[in-house]
Amino acid sequence: MAKKVFITGANKGIGKQIARQMGKNGWTVLVGARNEERGLAAARELLGENIEAEYLNIDLLDSKTIAAAVQTVESRHADLSMLVNNAAIPGDMRKPGYEFTVDELRNVMETNFFGPFELTRRLLPTLEKNNGRVVNVTIPIGVLSFFNPFAYKTTKAALNVMAQSFAQSFTEKNKPIEIFSVMPGATTTDLNGNITGEHVKTAEESGILIVGFILDGKNHNGEVINTNGAVADYNRGLL
Numbered sequence: 069m070a071k072k073v074f075i076t077g078a079n080k081g082i083g084k085q086i087a088r089q090m091g092k093n094g095w096t097v098l099v100g101a102r103n104e105e106r107g108l109a110a111a112r113e114l115l116g117e118n119i120e121a122e123y124l125n126i127d128l129l130d131s132k133t134i135a136a137a138v139q140t141v142e143s144r145h146a147d148l149s150m151l152v153n154n155a156a157i158p159g160d161m162r163k164p165g166y167e168f169t170v171d172e173l174r175n176v177m178e179t180n181f182f183g184p185f186e187l188t189r190r191l192l193p194t195l196e197k198n199n200g201r202v203v204n205v206t207i208p209i210g211v212l213s214f215f216n217p218f219a220y221k222t223t224k225a226a227l228n229v230m231a232q233s234f235a236q237s238f239t240e241k242n243k244p245i246e247i248f249s250v251m252p253g254a255t256t257t258d259l260n261g262n263i264t265g266e267h268v269k270t271a272e273e274s275g276i277l278i279v280g281f282i283l284d285g286k287n288h289n290g291e292v293i294n295t296n297g298a299v300a301d302y303n304r305g306l307l
């Protein structure tokens with residue numbers, strides 16, 4: 069039986085490429101998307117490439133869809149062994165942090181942290197039963213003069229802590245489950261207005277990079293892995 073992965077925001081960008089690469093490696097993909105038309109179109113595209121794919125509705129701003137997605141997994145895909153928390157929004161990447169309203173910040177936090185937190189928490193019993201893994205797609209959160217998007221970094225910092233903190237607890241409690249994060253680096257997608265440049269990857273390249281870490285056979289529990297393979301060490305103030 070093929071292994072199953074659930075990827076949020078798999079209808080486009082990096083998420084769709086993670087789906088494609090996992091599919092090419094023989095995994096069945098549950099294509100998470102908040103919009104039915106876009107989700108079904110992505111699943112159809114993958115099916116056309118002989119990848120087992122099925123659309124699963126999920127809007128990280130809507131707890132009801134998170135609960136419903138988990139219920140679908142429990143009833144029809146109880147053998148799910150991987151969750152990829154990929155979906156995210158950047159919020160306004162230009163304006164200074166102190167100009168954000170609380171509601172603007174909350175919206176990004178709901179999408180990039182509370183939603184993935186709730187989904188992960190609810191899927192843990194299934195993933196634990198299947199010796200599963202959780203993989204977060206993330207960004208560097210250190211202060212960089214050329215990259216200072218306040219809401220985006222704040223919310224991904226919380227997600228990075230989730231990986232490290234959950235991993236620590238999984239180890240302490242002997243839970244057969246792994247969680248880690250990967251930073252693909254700058255990538256041409258809708259999220260950044262499809263920027264291009266010498267060091268900017270295509271979504272396909274980022275999908276290949278991320279799936280490379282997922283399928284390298286190593287234990288990455290608790291790691292926040294940079295695009296070059298370096299692991300962030302927040303205790304030493306690096307990255």
Ligand SMILES: NC(=O)c1ccc[n+]([C@@H]2O[C@H](COP(=O)([O-])OP(=O)(O)OC[C@H]3O[C@@H](n4cnc5c(N)ncnc54)[C@H](OP(=O)(O)O)[C@@H]3O)[C@@H](O)[C@H]2O)c1
Pocket residue numbers: 076077078079080081082083101102103106126127128129153154155156157179205206207251252253254255256257258259260
């Ligand atoms: N692009 C980069 O340079 C870069 C660099 C490092 C990390 N990343 C990370 O890579 C991941 C994918 O981003 P991307 O660049 O591929 O961006 P993207 O093309 O804009 O894709 C984002 C995905 O997230 C979905 N999404 C947004 N809000 C959602 C919600 N409330 N509920 C469910 N799905 C939602 C979008 O769905 P809709 O189509 O419905 O909007 C879309 O499928 C993100 O975690 C991002 O932080 C990106």
